[in-house]
Amino acid sequence: MLIEIIVKPLNIEMMEQKTRYGLDEVPMDKLEKMGVKRDFIEKMDQKELSDFLNGFRSQKLYTVRAKINEENYRIPAKIRLQREEGEIKVRIHPIQRLHIPDSYMGHSFSKEEKAALLQDKNIGKAIELQDFSGKKDMYYIGIDAKTNEIIPLKQKNIQIADTIKGVTLTAAQKEKLSNGEKVQLKGMTGRNNKLFSAILQINPAERNLGFTNFKPEKTAKQAQEKSETQKQGMARDVGGKTAKVGG
Helix, strand or coil: CHHHEEECCCCCCHHHCCCCCCHHHCCHHHHHHHCCCHHHHHHCCHHHHHHHHCCCCCCCCEEEEEEECCEEEEEEEEEEEEEECCEEEEEEEECCCCCCCCEECCEECCHHHHHHHHHHCECCCCEEEECCCCCEEEEEEEECCCCCCEEEEEHHHEEECCEECCEECCHHHHHHHHCCCCEEEEEEECHHHCEEEEEEEEECCCCEEEEEEEEEECCHHHHHHHHHHHHHHHHHHHHHHHHHHHC
16 A cells, blocks of 8 residues: 555665665674574565665564563564664564553643544544654654554655545545545555545554555446346336236
């Protein structure tokens, strides 16, 4: 679905572009000590690898070694690269209990916002947050479905395409999507040129445009054929009843 939006800091053709980290900079020795096999990169598709080399959390969960209260464990977690004082380190993001705090990055959550995050894993709008340096900006907020982490995504880093799956968006639809709201779009063309409708919304955790509530739609030709079939069936029913009454 990423072809429908443009994530400015991320290029889906990143393998031909410059990423934040190079393949030769990935600390394989550290990953192996954590229990991640060296061939994990070979199993990533182009998009996954681009994300990973840009410092984003991995899409997949990996079983890693971790020490908790002086005890060694093997736990599922997402992994991420981060440069600190000139050294590239591996950060892990284990599965955690879903919890919405009262405030996050300077924003106090209302009851409605907490409910939206718990139910939809998406706050459903753009809100102002403050980063660690004190700079304020507009963000979307979502919940990582695999780890239950709160994930912020800057609104200015997302640009909505004019056309999605063959359907040209209205100005109102683009504005709602840009604001983080849900938009139902009909008449989209999917695989094998089949029409479908779905609810669209920015997915902060995945940094893309999410599609939910898929429903197949019939083409005009299919609808006409169905209508003609129904008419023929009604004609046969009427004819049968008439014959019976006449008898």
